[in-house]
Amino acid sequence: MTNTASEGQPERKRGSGARVVYESLRDEILDLSLAPGSPIDEVQLAERFSMSRTPIREALVRLAGEGLVETLPNRSTMVSNIDFLNLHTFFDAITLMYRVTTRLAAQNHVVTDLDIIRGHQAEFAAAVAAQDALAMIATNRAFHAAIAEAGRNPYYTALFLRLLDEGRRLLRLYYQSFQDQLPREFVDEHEAMIAAIAERDLDRSDRLARAHADQIVRQIQQFLARDTRQDIAL
Amino acid sequence: MTNTASEGQPERKRGSGARVVYESLRDEILDLSLAPGSPIDEVQLAERFSMSRTPIREALVRLAGEGLVETLPNRSTMVSNIDFLNLHTFFDAITLMYRVTTRLAAQNHVVTDLDIIRGHQAEFAAAVAAQDALAMIATNRAFHAAIAEAGRNPYYTALFLRLLDEGRRLLRLYYQSFQDQLPREFVDEHEAMIAAIAERDLDRSDRLARAHADQIVRQIQQFLARDTRQDIAL
DNA sequence: TGCATTCTATTTGTCGACAGGATACTTGAC
DNA sequence: GTCAAGTATCCTGTCGACAAATAGAATGCA
Incomplete structure (x- = not known):
């Protein structure tokens, strides 16, 4: 046919x-x-x-x-292949973008920005509760994209989105590894970031963003370095 | 024909x-x-x-x-039009890239990188001496591109090059304004940056890059805010 | 005279086709 | 049996042409 x-x-x-x-x-x-x-x-x-x-x-x-x-x-x-040998440059760049965009959001956001950000956070929490890996990736991206938008710097936003998308392939590998026991911390960290942004606390927003990035980087690195050999008696 | x-x-x-x-x-x-x-x-x-x-x-x-x-x-x-209303976001982003690339160069460079960087710096100094604005823009870009390359983070390098190129249109406006009295400080600042990179002094490299960026941003802002009205007696 | 409408003309988006290279296969020689 | 050269096939890069859509000109109406 x-x-x-x-x-x-x-x-x-x-x-x-x-x-x-x-x-x-x-x-x-x-x-x-x-x-x-x-x-x-x-x-x-x-x-x-x-x-x-x-x-x-x-x-x-x-x-x-x-x-x-x-x-x-x-x-x-x-x-394009995923360049596993130079992943550290990717982690370095995306960590900086997490920090910069969150800091700028704390500085430049207007009230309507917070509504949008909270909306995406709610969807992300729902995806985590539903254990829907694809939805988690999508809503997480939307959440951070909204924060970057609130920061009002298109150069940072564009780079950040590119990095998040490129990381989507890594996250896809990562989330596939544990569909059951999902990282509840991410939801709480997001909430803390929203609070810091709303209070216009630049330094705290920066710290939280950095901790959030470190958390994700550490999890992915652990996943990549995992040892799946079985201990078989010889 | x-x-x-x-x-x-x-x-x-x-x-x-x-x-x-x-x-x-x-x-x-x-x-x-x-x-x-x-x-x-x-x-x-x-x-x-x-x-x-x-x-x-x-x-x-x-x-x-x-x-x-x-x-x-x-x-x-x-x-594309030059977005003069959002120039501050451009200055913010390029300043951060100046800092990050220079800092990473201090951290990750190898000896051959320094030779390349010094070569571009020599060409830049020659262009300044010759008062060749187009050559100054080109060699200045090559100089900072070489530093970014030495930093070994392609994400930063790519964004930095994009920003430098977009700034090329601004610099073209800027350099056109004073072809005679050229900014000798830039050459000295470049030399100081090379020294800090060679000594692997991350914080000093960062400070110098920031000062260098501030210098350029200030000059361009002064140029854009210049008052060319003539004081005519009425 | 001013405004709406139709017509025209320019410009883009898409198509099918052809030619240049590169890969893979076949054939021949050692 | 292995390697090299020639050949065939496939895919990309480029081309000219057509159709849709928009902008501007021309025309008709109030």
Whole structure:
């Protein structure tokens, strides 16, 4: 059956072709649906989205600009690998962004910002309670994105979002490891950060953000360094 | 005469089309050869570079990804405006990147890094002596880029380079204002930073970077706030 | 004369097709 | 049997063309 494309297609609008492909591929890469290192075939994508190669290529160029795919000249583009050897630079950068955005949020937020932040925090708490790993990742990102927005510095916000997205692949690995016993601390830490921001306590916001980042980094590092060898008597 | 394209053209290599256009447009935007807000016509560029619209569009997509052009759907793309109202966020971010990269360079550099850094510093000093504004901007960027490279954190390096490039448009305005009396302090500050990095003095590197950033920010703010009204007796 | 509407023209978004390279496979020689 | 050269096939980079959408001009109406 190959005629599925010819009938039920919802008639995409004119300028939306590349965006749909971009967002779809982006989600699949960050959710590890597309494995790091796997090649990407343009004609295959063109068939799948039932459109020409032109918008596909535009989406790939955008993804390459964000480092999510790597394109070798005259050869197939592939999903970027996770650079485990240089993870410490990633942790260093994202820790700094946690701190800076939270500090700036304490300084520059307006009241409506707090409502938005609290809303995302409620959704995050619900996701933790429901033990929904994917929802936890999404709502956690939204929570910190809202804090960064309240900080009112687009440069920090953009870098932070990029780092959070790149970390999404790590978090996906991480959360998969313990779907049952979920980190309740994160919810409490978020609450403390909200309180510090609301009181416009810059230094406390900074400290809490740093502790939060350290907590996450430590957990992921423990996960990566875990020893799964079984103690078998020989 | 329209046959200029058919004869003297240096026969571009296969994969290089979009890169040439990207780099050319990027330089022209950052040098203010293309005024902020001016529209960009694809067919015009296609004629100018004597190639199809496809590589032109790819270059524009990349530039849009870096925020150097803004593309309105179904309408012409235009050179991004300089956001003078939010300059303080730019200054805040670039100051932090000055500090972080210099501090990390003091921590992580190897001896060959210092040679490279000193080489760029020599070129910068020569440009200052020659009162060549464009060369000053270029060599100054290379100097700080080398420091960032020595810091070994690609996330910081990438953001810093983006900020330096975006600042290139400001610096272009700034340096144009006093081609004669050039800021000799910058050369001395660079030397002090090199010394602190070489001695692996993290805190001193940080302080010097911050002072250097403050110096530049102050100069640009003074330039932007200058009062050019003439005192005419009425 | 001013405003709304229709028509036109320019420009973008998308498409199908072709050619240049690169990889993989086949064939031949040592 | 192994290595090298030639060949075939696949995929990307580029091209010219068409269609949708918007902006501007022209026209009609109050």
